[in-house]
Amino acid sequence: MKKTFYSNGKLLITGEYVVLDGAKAFALPTKYGQNLTVEPTEGEVIHWTSYDSDGSVWFEAVIPFASIVRKERFDDAHTIKNTLIEILHEAYLIHSDFITTAKGYRIITELTFPKKWGLGTSSTLINNIAQWLQIDAYVLLKRSFGGSGYDIACAQNNTGIIYQLVDDQPVVELVHFKPDFTDKLFFVYLNKKQNSRNAITSYFGKHNNIEKTIPIIDSITKTVVEATEPKTFALALQRHEIELSNILELATVKESLFEDFQGVIKSLGAWGGDFVLSISKENPTDYFRQKGYETVIPYQQMIVEQ
Incomplete structure (x- = not known):
């Protein structure tokens, strides 16, 4: 059967x-x-x-x-x-x-x-x-x-x-996550797949004094989940990028690829590949496509409806 x-x-x-x-x-x-x-x-x-x-x-x-x-x-x-x-x-x-x-x-x-x-x-x-x-x-x-x-x-x-x-x-x-600003959220594929195993190995070589960072990330996660305003959500994710940038000793994806973007860009999963999340007032599809990133997916199309 x-x-x-x-x-x-x-x-x-x-x-x-x-x-x-x-x-x-x-x-x-x-x-x-x-x-x-x-x-x-x-x-x-x-x-x-x-x-x-x-x-x-x-x-x-x-x-x-x-x-x-x-x-x-x-x-x-x-x-x-x-x-x-x-x-x-x-x-x-x-x-x-x-x-x-x-x-x-x-x-x-x-x-x-x-x-x-x-x-x-x-x-x-x-x-x-x-x-x-x-x-x-x-x-x-x-x-x-x-x-x-x-x-x-x-x-x-x-x-x-x-x-x-x-x-x-x-x-x-x-958690029920359905804020009013999901129309401001887009997922962008960076045109390459990242090897998670290699990225994790690299992380473990650089995560000294991680105990100090964990409560900061916990607080950011709480803010992101509970955010009712797009600015609160975006600023929390921006802070997250800075924290991880310091640990990984890597530039943020915005610094390295999208310095002129009017909004916030957050790496998702292993840095350097797969998808990023963009938060901006205007639809960013044209911006990313002009830079060669054709796969830009609105939040509602990507995420299971909750």
Whole structure:
């Protein structure tokens, strides 16, 4: 019997990097996400096909059950296959029945956003696999990809979240975020996908005395979530950029790319790629497109309605 599972994508509005050290982060689920369809077959293998949002196949492989059980590793030309086997192996260690009591599967994944956008190709996959196998997605993430887990919370919820790691365990607070100024908010794709793992490694090399920063970020997150005026919201995010700029020893995205922008620009997630959030009085689409950034998405088009 064929079964289909779905998970939301994510955008991290506050708390990038420092969420790993226990700061409160604010994140929003996106209208874009990923489907996973599972159909029983024969042969003790998984026929796996992954489709991008334009219908093109970006990954295809036949994975024997035996490769999953022993976590077989192929050469470097098969990076995606190795990663998938690693995830499925960890899932097998948690809940072996999907291998030991099955004959085979045909599995299809379908992104509803372009893979290069970085809205959570991995997190939506992990959450979908966890739904399929009825296991804890946070545990599966920790054992495979790692990371804070805020993206799993977005995958599972249709509302804003405040996310925090307390004693290395996820604490999720659902928040209703629907201010009157969402028409002033636009998400802009920076034309390149950032490697989150590399960015996190770089952060851990520079986050000395982070204890002083965490309460500041917590306060900013509270202000952002509760803001009723666009100026309050924008100034809080501007302060956030300055705080992270000092920690990461990097220029803010506005300083490096959009110095003449009339408004505030906030990096989202790993700095230097994926999406940024712009806040301005006027629609900024023409401004960004003149600079070569064609993907400018209004808030209402991007974020799950709350």
